[in-house]
Every structure is written in C-alpha cells, then in structure tokens.
Amino acid sequence: MAIRKCGALLGVAFAGISVLGFSSFGAKELAATDKIGDPVSGHEIYVNTCMLCHGIDGKGVRGLQFVPPPADLTSLAVQNRLDGSLFRRIHDGKPNTVMGAWKHALSDEEIWDVLAYVRTFKIESPGQPKK
Numbered sequence: 001m002a003i004r005k006c007g008a009l010l011g012v013a014f015a016g017i018s019v020l021g022f023s024s025f026g027a028k029e030l031a032a033t034d035k036i037g038d039p040v041s042g043h044e045i046y047v048n049t050c051m052l053c054h055g056i057d058g059k060g061v062r063g064l065q066f067v068p069p070p071a072d073l074t075s076l077a078v079q080n081r082l083d084g085s086l087f088r089r090i091h092d093g094k095p096n097t098v099m100g101a102w103k104h105a106l107s108d109e110e111i112w113d114v115l116a117y118v119r120t121f122k123i124e125s126p127g128q129p130k131k
Contacts, residue, residue, distance in 0.1 A: 035083070035087075035112050036112070036116065037109070037111075037112030037113040037114070037115050037116030037117075038112075038113045038116060039113070039116040039117040039119070039120055040117075041110070041113040042110075042112075042113035042114045042115065042116045042117030042118070043117045045106065045110055045113055045114050045117070046114055046117050046118070049102070049105070049106070049114075050114065053066070053070040053098065053099075054070050054071070054073055057074070057121070058072065058073030058074045058118065058121040059072050059073070059074055060072055066097075066098050068097055070097075070098065070099065071099070073118050073121045074121045074122070074123050078118075079119070079121070079122045079123075083115060086115050086118065087111055087112065087115055090102050090106075090111045090114060090115065091103045091108070091111055
C-alpha cells in the first residue's frame with residue numbers, strides 16, 4: 001500500500017513539473033554550452049551597440065559617470081565567466097545598472113557573435129602559455 005501511494009505521489013509530482021514547463025527548463029543553459037559565435041560579425045555588432053559604454057578596447061569609456069560603471073570586458077571577472085553566463089547577461093541585462101537586455105534588439109545568434117568578439121579581449125597573464 002505504501003509503495004502504491006509513493007508511486008502515485010511521484011506520478012502526480014512529475015505531471016505537475018511537466019505542466020510547469022520542466023521540458024524547457026534550462027534550455028538556454030544547455031544550448032549555451034556548445035554554441036560558437038563569429039567574432040568578425042560580433043565586432044560589427046559591438047561597434048554599433050556596445051562600444052558606446054564599454055569602449056573600443058572593452059575597458060569602458062572614460063568620463064562616463066555611470067554607477068556602477070560598465071564592466072571592464074578585459075577583466076578576469078568577465079573573462080573567467082562561462083559562456084552561458086555571459087550570454088544571459090547580454091540577453092537579459094543586469095538589474096540596477098545601465099546594462100539593459102539586448103534580447104529585443106539582437107537575435108540569439110548575434111548575441112553569440114558579440115560574445116565571441118568579447119572573448120578576443122582576453123589578456124594573457126604573464127607566464128601563461130598561449131593557446
């Protein structure tokens with residue numbers, strides 16, 4: 001009897017999760033792990049959309065008084081983040097900052113291209129072997 005109740009409860013729980021959209025849970029995260037963008041296309045998009053705040057070199061535009069300031073895209077804090085995490089930051093923006101969501105202006109493919117270009121800002125540490 002206890003086994004039958006447990007099985008019924010699991011069935012109900014699974015059905016509830018499925019109704020809530022479990023099948024699409026984490027879809028962007030999974031897609032984010034194997035996507036490679038085009039840094040050449042990303043450069044063009046970056047110049048037209050990102051450079052105003054992040055600067056030509058990714059270190060931010062001097063003289064802008066944003067609080068907090070735009071992220072330094074060359075920093076280890078940015079460059080050490082996973083691609084999926086950076087994708088979501090560009091896609092959804094960052095609350096309480098001037099970094100808005102680009103999901104309405106850029107396609108997912110364009111965001112991946114920008115991300116590929118942002119990765120070109122990575123600075124090699126002294127003594128670190130080049131890839």
